[in-house]
Amino acid sequence: MNKKFLTDINTIRTAIDTNKLVVFAGAGISIDAGVPSWSTLIDELKTEIEIPTGENDSLRIAQMYYNERQQKEFIDKVRTLLKHKKVSYNAIHEAIFKLNPEHILTTNYDDLLEQVIRKNSLPFSVVTKDEEFPYALNTNLLVKIHGDLNNTDFVLKEDDYLDYSQNHPLIEAFLKSVFATKVVLFIGYSFSDVDLKMIMQSVRNILGEDFQYAYLLSVDENLHFAQRDYLKKKGINVISYFDALNDMKVNQIIEYLYGNNTLCEKYYIKGEKLSETGQKLLNFITFINTYDQFNETLTGKNIIDQVYLSLHRFSEFTSLPPKFVANLFPFKTLKNETDNQYKTSIRTLNPKLFEILLKTIENDGDEIRFKPHQDLKLTESEITEFEKRLKYIIRSLNLSLIYNLHSRAKNPDSFGNFGWSDESVWLYLKTSENNDDLVSNLNRLNYKKVFELIAVLKINDNSELKADLELAYINYKLGNFKTAFFQFEEIAKKSWISEKFFTYYIAKHNIKMLRNLLWWDFEGTSKAEIIREIEDIDFDKLMANIPFIGEIEYSLLKKISDSSVLVDASTKINDFHKYVTDVFNGYKIGTHQVFSPNYPSDIEYELYKLLTFYLNNYIILDEYSEFAKVCNKAIEAIIISYATDEAYSEKLKSFNTFFFSLVVDYGDTKNIKFITKVYNVSQLKFSEKDINSIIELVNNFLNSFYNENTFLGKSIVPEKLVYNHLNNYFFNNKCIKKFNNIFLLLSGITLSKDNSNNLVNNLINFLTVENFLAHDSMNYLCSFIFKNTHLFNELSIEQILKISLRKINVYSDCNFLNTISSVIEKNNYNGIGNKELIFEILTASKSYDRRNNSTIVSLWRISDTAIKNELQIKILETLQANFDSELYTNAVYYKIIDFDRYFEKYLSEINKEKGSSQYELVSGIPRLNSLVFTNAMIFIYDLKIEKSDNRFKLLTNLNGYMEFLVNPEDFDYSKFKVEWLFIPYGRKTFHERFSNIPIIKEEIVKELKQNFKQELAELYFKYYA
DSSP states (O other), rough: OOOHHHHHHHHHHHHHHHTTEEEEGGGGGGGGGOOOOOOHHHHHHHTTTTTOOOOHHHHHHHHHHHHHHHHHHHHHHHHHHHTSSOOOOOOOHHHHHHHSSEEEEEESSHHHHHHHHHHHHSSSEOSSSSSOOOOOOOOOEEEEOOOEEEEEEEOSSHHHHHHHHHHHHHHHHHHHHHHSEEEEEEESSSTTHHHHHHHHHHHHHHHGGGGGOOOEEEEOOOOTHHHHHHHHHHHEEEEEGGGGOOTTTBBBHHHHHHTSSSTOOOOOOOOTOHHHHHHHHHHHHHHHHOOOOOOOHHTTTTTTHHHHHHHHHHHTSSSSOOOHHTSSSOOOOOOTTOOOOOOOEOOOOOOOHHHHHHSSEOOOOOOEEEOOOOGGOOHHHHHHHHHHHHHHHHHHHTTTOOOOOEEEOOOOOOSSOEEEEEEEEEOOOOOOOOOOOOHHHHTTTHHHHHHHHHHHHOTTSSSSSHHHHHHHHHHHTTTTTHHHHHHHHHHHHHHHTTOOOHHHHHHHHHHHHTTTTTTGGOSSOOOOOOHHHHTTOOOOHHHHHHHHOHHHHHHHEEEEEEEEHHHHHHHHHHHHHHHHHHHHHHHTTOOOOOOOOHHHHHHHHHHHHHHHHHHTTTOOOOHHHHHHHHHHHHHHHHHHHHSOOOOOOTTTOBBBBHHHHHHHHHHOOOOOHHHHHHTTTOOOBBBHHHHHHHHHHHHHHHHEEEEEEOOSSSSEEEEEHHHTTTSHHHHHHHHHHHHHHHHHHHHTSSSOSSTTHHHHHHHHHHHOOOOOOHHHHHHHHHHHHHTTTTGGGGGHHHHHHHHHTTTTTTSSSHHHHHHHHHHHHTTOOOOOOOHHHHHHHHHHGTOTTTTTTTTHHHHHBBBBBBHHHHHHHHHHHEEEEEEEOOHHHHHHHHHSOOOOOOOOOOOHHHHHHHOOOOOOEEEEEEEOOOOOHHHHHHHHHHHOOOOOOOOGGGGOOOOOOHHHHHGGGGGOGGOOOOGGGGGTTTOHHHHHHHHHHHHHHHHHHHHHHSSHHHHHHHHHHHTTT
């Protein structure tokens, strides 16, 4: 194919890809459908009237017929000759629509194009006269500039042509605007076509310098060079079917259609009832429709350049989906090739590509060296350029999670299938990490640095688009949705002007995705207006308006608009979750699995694909619940694998930093806590290296919220940039969530003192200034302290207690003080000797615990001996002056007082407060209206107080189950109900006592025989069997 031919074809392809192609269809597309040509029509008219000798003007002949026979006979004759409504469309008409034209103009009178529109429900409106323009429902138009045989005012005779401008001003204006702004392709016209010349001359006369060349597809083998030149001067570039002949006189259009193309795909279509000329026209249209403008232009380049250019067109993306990369030419050379990507490896059937990467590249991970065959005789500069391109290729592949290239296996398997070769090319190149960029600092939880950077970074004419995109994306991640919105708008304008259309699309996509988030960060009357503006964004229209977008580029943008990367990850992770759960249950009940894949590795890979695509490309989605659901499903599956029996060799042995970061960023804290409880996971194993990385992350997070002020001595003050931003509700919630997830995980990790000193100091400094944590967060913090009591010395404990005074309402839960007591007890510390601090906490606690019932006992536990004695006196004074059963039981449990001292008062109090203590049955289990009496019995059973104690007589007006609990040994079992055993359900001390009473066992067996209940059976086998 000569260069001009390919240049013209590429122009048409670009017009198709940019939605700027308009097809102008002539009579040649309908001849093989049985519609007579223009000359045949005129010849038929001539036979029925007398005309002057030598008259050959077609328009005058038609006019003469009309003048002699008048309108009705003229119209009927034309309809008959043109076989109105008696012919059907052919493959050429269908092929024209596959060119994806924005509009189709035609001088034809037949309805064959309309038939295709109706059959395939194509979004085209048909316009046959000026009056129909305002009523067109679709933006794509089929404009019949000479009218339609259904109407009586079609343009055929001389008067029609002379009065055209006056009778059809809108069609004529539309025609001229098309030629001024679109690429027009004439199909079905020949050199001798009067319509062709008249249209071009009329348009050119009006547009003048604004006129641009149109193109004409010619299948006329005898078209003379002079005739082509004549048409060119009329403004028409002829693209001839026979320009595709090679030196051997073989037509390369046919070769291409039969599979001689980059994908070895057969595109040839045999049209039904087409003449030789008609088949050539169909071939020509099919060739243009299937011609891969990008891939085919690569075939003349060396294989490295092919890969480089194929990847570089997507340079606006940092990471691509691995499967998408595997399907790019020249990795993929067969359209229907499958099984070409697995995890971090891709397979190519392109032997040249595999051989050159295997034999001419030295790669040690740090550097790439190109060692070409000596026959190539490349200069040093050429080798250097090759190496630069190779580095770009490998980095691009690595960022898309591809590290190995395989070829096809040399021999088929037993089923005749060719799999993957054992031999592979390792594609890996170390990258120098930029730890100062926004994303790196955000990933490392270094909010202090992130806010410092965004305070100075701006989007302007000199800033790089990728840096702009990162800045806007980080503002989204921080909850600055309003700022992100305006920045993405600025990026969209800037990227469109600079023709960075992928960046433009991402910016527009992100603006659309901010719609539901702007409510968090937007006030004022302009919000509703901006929301309406966002709602007008249509992803399909965006893609249609982007220039130079081909099928492959479109498919990538479609992945963004359809969230297909997320959907694919969700499907696979849900499947893996099911497999992991099945394996867990199989080993639990003893049906061991012989072999199954390494599901944790598969899950992690799916997560990497998901996160790298959205986060590396700054595509907004991860703050939406659908994204978090997928991540939490993966987290669950990973935990279940970890909990699986040790006999399963592919179970997860330990977690890593990636898992830690995943949980911190996306984890549902309460659900993770629930899952670890259900699967009995109390200890989370991490390698020493991972623990060090985790501690660094946690320290970064904690350090972000404070500064050390050394002016006039050392003091800890809030980090202003971060703290000011805590007024942002979204960011505030995010910080709470991250804190909770961090300390939930740390409560499952045993840390050593060697690598945790800074962690404790940073935690104390953080707690000194933080003002956003609530009770839930304190519970996770307490779990961490309880797990790692060895990390806290007496000084750090006292510091934390002082901090608690600042937010006594948050630290009010006695779980906090009990956690502090665990640190003291496990480390054999003497207890807190700061009397002022202890009593200050006691006084402050009155705001939430007016009777000091819980707090005073907890403070007693953490105090040294001297303060314990003072607190014991206060407890006794309180019980004497105003007895409180809760204070009494707590004091007894911790042996501050002997139970005997106030036992009578306690029983009297219980008797007053117990009420009727009725219950209702819910699924056969008693649900009590009051727990006062039951809790008292738990206290009494735990202390093993003898039933013979006469003070039990203070308990009066007892109902059946109360009498049973007070003295089960002497109870009248004719009144006994088995359901009562569920009132203290799960309390071991109760059932140990009940199990020594034979009649209770008999009653359980009787009940199970009459009315079997699973819960009762489990209770029986646990305590009574």
